[in-house]
Amino acid sequence: MAGSQTKQQARKTTDARPLRADARRNRDRLVEVAAAAFAQSGVDTSLEAIARQAGVGIGTLYRHFPVREALIEAVYRHEVEALVAAAEELARTKAPDEALAEWMQRFVGYIATKRGMRDSLRLLLESKSPLFAETSGLVPRTFTGLMENAVKAGKIRADADSADVLHALSSIYSASDGPDWQQRSRRLVSLIMDGLRYNAPESGGQR
Incomplete structure (x- = not known):
């Protein structure tokens, strides 16, 4: 997998000014809370x-993120970084197919946050924000690395194409809204994983 190189790419545009440890903690906490809020209620969250x-106080938020769009960019970048970091951690600590399955479930959370920001992300794209160029390719490369590990270990079928599988996973982005959207998406991801395991060399032809 891309390893430290992908981390550097994902963090390339993080505020260049060094932050004190307490300021960094406050910033990170704001981004984490905002990500959960955007996934749940959209970017219009107070x-x-x-x-x-x-x-923290509202003044602290504005010191880090003078406008809402700055917070949205930080949240999106954070979500991409988190997926890359999760893949590296899972690859170290789990069997290849288990790492892939867990990462795919985490991908649902990433999509949930992205859906909550969809209108704002569209505006950022139209404004030629460098955000997308800076994060482009990180998620597909990360996913490809996990798939390759699982194929090499004989845990998933060798004829699976990572681009096709990621396309199927990404289709949940446009699924209809509803209170059970995430549950339905997680069930779909589990079915996709079952299909990848079917007829894998190490599965004996079954899962």
């Missing part, structure tokens, strides 16, 4: 509520 849940 910034005051985000600051309050993160345990």
